[in-house]
Amino acid sequence: xxxxxxxxxxxxxxxxxxxxxxxxxxxxxxxxxxxxxxxxxxxxxxxxxxxxxxxxxxxxxxxxxxxxxxxxxxxxxxxxxxxxxxxxxxxxxxxxxxxxxxxxxxxxxxxx
Amino acid sequence: xxxxxxxxxxxxxxxxxxxxxxxxxxxxxxxxxxxxxxxxxxxxxxxxxxxxxxxxxxxxxxxxxxxxxxxxxxxxxxxxxxxxxxxxxxxxxxxxxxxxxxxxxxxxxxxxxxxxxxxxxxxxxxxxxxxxxxxxxxxxxxxxxxxxxxxxxxxxxxxxxxxxxxxxxxxxxxxxxxxxxxxxxxxxxxxxxxxxxxxxxxxxxxxxxxxxxxxxxxxxxxxxxxxxxxxxxxxxxxxxxxxxxxxxxxxxxxxxxxxxxxxxxxxxxxxxxxxxxxxxxxxxxxxxxxxxxxxxxxxxxxxxxxxxxxxxxxxxxxxxxxxxxxxxxxxxxxxxxxxxxxxxxxxxxxxxxxxxxxxxxxxxxxxxxxxxxxxxxxxxxxxxxxxxxxxxxxxxxxxxxxxxxxxxxxxxxxxxxxxxxxxxxxxxxxxxxxxxxxxxxxxxxxxxxxxxxxxxxxxxxxxxxxxxxxxxxxxxxxxxxxxxxxxxxxxxxxxxxxxx
Amino acid sequence: xxxxxxxxxxxxxxxxxxxxxxxxxxxxxxxxxxxxxxxxxxxxxxxxxxxxxxxxxxxxxxxxxxxxxxxxxxxxxxxxxxxxxxxxxxxxxxxxxxxxxxxxxxxxxxxxxxxxxxxxxxxxxxxxxxxxxxxxxxxxxxxx
Numbered sequence: 001x002x003x004x005x006x007x008x009x010x011x012x013x014x015x016x017x018x019x020x021x022x023x024x025x026x027x028x029x030x031x032x033x034x035x036x037x038x039x040x041x042x043x044x045x046x047x048x049x050x051x052x053x054x055x056x057x058x059x060x061x062x063x064x065x066x067x068x069x070x071x072x073x074x075x076x077x078x079x080x081x082x083x084x085x086x087x088x089x090x091x092x093x094x095x096x097x098x099x100x101x102x103x104x105x106x107x108x109x110x111x112x
Numbered sequence: 113x114x115x116x117x118x119x120x121x122x123x124x125x126x127x128x129x130x131x132x133x134x135x136x137x138x139x140x141x142x143x144x145x146x147x148x149x150x151x152x153x154x155x156x157x158x159x160x161x162x163x164x165x166x167x168x169x170x171x172x173x174x175x176x177x178x179x180x181x182x183x184x185x186x187x188x189x190x191x192x193x194x195x196x197x198x199x200x201x202x203x204x205x206x207x208x209x210x211x212x213x214x215x216x217x218x219x220x221x222x223x224x225x226x227x228x229x230x231x232x233x234x235x236x237x238x239x240x241x242x243x244x245x246x247x248x249x250x251x252x253x254x255x256x257x258x259x260x261x262x263x264x265x266x267x268x269x270x271x272x273x274x275x276x277x278x279x280x281x282x283x284x285x286x287x288x289x290x291x292x293x294x295x296x297x298x299x300x301x302x303x304x305x306x307x308x309x310x311x312x313x314x315x316x317x318x319x320x321x322x323x324x325x326x327x328x329x330x331x332x333x334x335x336x337x338x339x340x341x342x343x344x345x346x347x348x349x350x351x352x353x354x355x356x357x358x359x360x361x362x363x364x365x366x367x368x369x370x371x372x373x374x375x376x377x378x379x380x381x382x383x384x385x386x387x388x389x390x391x392x393x394x395x396x397x398x399x400x401x402x403x404x405x406x407x408x409x410x411x412x413x414x415x416x417x418x419x420x421x422x423x424x425x426x427x428x429x430x431x432x433x434x435x436x437x438x439x440x441x442x443x444x445x446x447x448x449x450x451x452x453x454x455x456x457x458x459x460x461x462x463x464x465x466x467x468x469x470x471x472x473x474x475x476x477x478x479x480x481x482x483x484x485x486x487x488x489x490x491x492x493x494x495x496x497x498x499x500x501x502x503x504x505x506x507x508x509x510x511x512x513x514x515x516x517x518x519x520x521x522x523x524x525x526x527x528x529x530x531x532x533x534x535x536x537x538x539x540x541x542x543x544x545x546x547x548x549x550x551x552x553x554x555x556x557x558x559x560x561x562x563x564x565x566x567x568x569x570x571x572x573x574x575x576x577x578x579x580x581x582x583x584x585x586x587x588x589x590x591x592x593x594x595x596x597x598x599x600x601x602x603x604x605x606x607x608x609x610x611x612x
Numbered sequence: 613x614x615x616x617x618x619x620x621x622x623x624x625x626x627x628x629x630x631x632x633x634x635x636x637x638x639x640x641x642x643x644x645x646x647x648x649x650x651x652x653x654x655x656x657x658x659x660x661x662x663x664x665x666x667x668x669x670x671x672x673x674x675x676x677x678x679x680x681x682x683x684x685x686x687x688x689x690x691x692x693x694x695x696x697x698x699x700x701x702x703x704x705x706x707x708x709x710x711x712x713x714x715x716x717x718x719x720x721x722x723x724x725x726x727x728x729x730x731x732x733x734x735x736x737x738x739x740x741x742x743x744x745x746x747x748x749x750x751x752x753x754x755x756x
Contacts, residue, residue: 175705
């Protein structure tokens with residue numbers, strides 16, 4: 001149970017960073033933290049006590065594996081997260097190019 | 113049924129081909145993307161024809177049977193959405209040729225456009241929850257990049273806001289998938305819907321539904337979560353605003369939530385009136401708030417963005433009414449709104465291209481200089497307001513009929529009265545930009561832009577005049593597909609047992 | 613981008629080939645052991661990033677590297693979708709494993725999976741390198 005709680009704590013730390021921080025890079029870090037929390041939670045869903053990693057090295061391996069599907073899904077989610085983070089950082093760098101600041105309070109050319 | 117994976121594979125293939133073609137000969141890129149969009153349209157028509165006979169086609173990717181493998185579950189509602197997507201993508205691709213001629217590296221635009229098409233097609237035909245998430249992220253990622261395509265400060269800022277909101281939605285969706293997997297040990301939508309019936313009305317059931325709705329209402333820009341849209345639509349290049357407004361929010365938010373509510377969680381008006389009343393409330397909130405705020409806007413595209421939010425409220429209202437006519441109205445509304453709002457944003461692009469600004473106080477006298485654009489705007493606006501022979505009228509009519517049949521007379525009246533809001537704010541554009549006399553140096557829009565706009569105008573009129581055909585063959589079956597509820601999962605598995 | 617000191621250059625010269633081979637190993641054994649196209653592709657991209665960081669480069673080279681990376685990325689993607697299409701053409705189902713499966717746990721087995729791994733590796737390797745260039749050398753490739 002304590003590991004699930006740690007996921008939630010990690011999630012909340014990330015949310016805190018997104019909501020309160022004014023630096024764009026810190027917001028991006030908040031996102032990465034939330035993403036890790038979700039991925040960690042997902043990987044833990046497939047966990048079984050005392051089970052092995054789901055890798056078949058011999059054909060007659062006993063089938064006491066942890067659930068491999070969450071691991072495969074987390075891998076996909078990580079790849080998507082990589083793309084999102086890269087895009088977000090690229091946008092942030094371009095914003096810095098235009099506004100010469102990382103502070104969201106000073107980036108408000110839009111009226112809305 | 114080999115045509116089903118083509119909906120995803122063709123745009124994906126061309127998305128990867130475009131960077132190579134862009135190195136060889138740039139005009140080929142536009143040709144390829146428009147041709148692919150057209151082929152998709154033809155395939156979508158064929159798909160509609162197929163869905164007349166077989167109401168649910170299940171395609172096993174790599175021949176892995178469900179629930180082990182990923183399946184594509186193509187029913188009438190998917191067929192309808194695929195058709196709408198292909199029309200809007202074709203019009204946007206057509207429109208982009210001249211509009212983007214001033215942008216540098218504009219062939220990259222078509223890569224992103226095709227990736228987004230692949231993602232949206234994937235969302236509407238997949239039968240697997242995680243697969244839906246992956247396609248949602250593909251489409252969302254390309255839309256973030258497309259909003260920032262011009263690399264101006266405002267566009268980057270809007271794109272960043274969009275990324276922040278969109279990614280919160282995406283991560284909540286992923287978290288919910290993890291919860292659902294932990295409970296049901298499956299990702300197949302049909303399987304989930306069977307498994308969830310054993311957990312019906314538990315805290316888990318309502319919590320996951322709430323989280324999914326939260327994620328999707330951010331994607332659909334319903335009122336408490338609409339702030340990203342107001343920046344993203346005005347800042348993005350006009351073809352992209354048109355694509356985002358016309359189809360993206362519908363696919364990301366409305367299609368997904370409708371599918372989840374009706375087919376996966378198996379809710380219906382008869383069993384869960386409270387939840388459907390909540391949907392009606394959410395819809396009305398969007399209609400009223402965005403409709404009223406739109407009056408104070410002076411930016412052509414921002415005004416249309418508010419109008420979009422308000423129109424999405426109508427779709428939600430239709431789903432919230434929850435009987436056949438309500439859902440049919442909502443589905444027709446998706447079509448009407450895609451065509452009309454797509455068209456209105458294209459006219460905004462044509463205005464920007466010719467006059468260089470979107471501030472309606474500064475624009476004037478464009479009605480004479482740009483008559484095609486002006487008339488396209490008028491037809492689109494009339495459809496949004498709900499003028500009788502146009503499709504927007506029938507969509508609203510069915511929602512109102514649905515409300516009366518469900519015994520909500522006040523909602524029927526409110527829906528009628530609130531349509532007048534859209535008359536009010538669209539008249540502001542008409543008066544200021546097109547009717548007001550004034551000197552203007554604007555040139556008429558280039559040929560391909562006019563073709564794209566006229567195409568949508570013709571479709572709005574045709575679909576409106578022949579609404580009975582649309583209802584009989586496309587929208588009606590789609591409404592039935594949704595209202596089938598839990599039959600969905602039986603049909604997926606029955607198809608599977610039939611084919612063996 | 614400026615290069616690094618002589619020590620770094622010498623060490624890089626020694627290890628860079630091994631890293632590349634390790635990446636290839638991970639890719640080619642993707643269907644047998646943990647790893648595969650994505651992990652191997654990341655390592656391959658790491659080789660190029662390491663080379664660029666250590667030896668430095670001119671703005672012109674970075675621009676052409678970015679162009680090449682985007683072309684290779686497309687080739688990887690095309691290869692992957694083509695394999696899926698071949699399944700549709702040859703065996704009638706999209707993404708079907710149409711090649712002979714071979715003996716399990718041997719290098720030549722699992723049908724199309726090694727080919728898919730290679731395609732993914734090309735795409736990921738080139739894509740990550742392009743991301744690196746976009747972030748690190750953005751001043752030079754911002755206009756195209």
